[in-house]
Each structure stands twice: as structure tokens, then as C-alpha cells.
Amino acid sequence: MAPQLPLTSSFKAMEAHITQLGVEDLKLYKAMRRWHNEIGDMLDYVNGSLSPRGFDEIVKDDFAALRQMLQRHR
Numbered sequence: 001m002a003p004q005l006p007l008t009s010s011f012k013a014m015e016a017h018i019t020q021l022g023v024e025d026l027k028l029y030k031a032m033r034r035w036h037n038e039i040g041d042m043l044d045y046v047n048g049s050l051s052p053r054g055f056d057e058i059v060k061d062d063f064a065a066l067r068q069m070l071q072r073h074r
Contacts, residue, residue, distance in 0.1 A: 010032065021029055058066065 015029070018026075018029065
């Protein structure tokens with residue numbers, strides 16, 4: 001069995017031979033292309049959900065999140 005390539009490496013290797021892909025490989029290629037194109041937006045969404053953004057988010061609850069963070073670092 002051949003070693004598994006990371007997803008982005010597999011994507012780039014397949015891209016060079018797109019015209020030679022069979023039906024199942026073409027489905028895999030399209031799934032990898034979609035992942036490649038959307039991963040940045042997914043990571044940005046997760047980051048935005050986990051980290052407050054903007055002045056209003058930071059100051060709400062009388063800086064509670066900031067106070068908790070400072071307590072952890074003492």
C-alpha cells in the first residue's frame with residue numbers, strides 16, 4: 001500500500017492529471033477542491049465564535065472575559 005499523502009498534497013497531485021481521472025477519483029478531487037476553497041472560512045467562523053471581536057464584545061459584562069483571563073495568568 002502506498003503511503004497516504006496529506007490532503008493538500010493529494011489535491012495538487014490530482015490537479016495535474018485532472019483529465020485522466022475516473023468517476024470516483026473525480027468525486028474525490030471535487031471534494032478536496034471544495035475543502036481547500038472553504039477551510040479558511042470555516043476556521044474564521046470557529047475563531048470568531050471562540051474569541052470576542054470588537055469593542056462591544058470586549059466591554060460587555062464589565063470586562064468579565066478580560067478579568068478571567070488576567071486571573072488565569074497571575
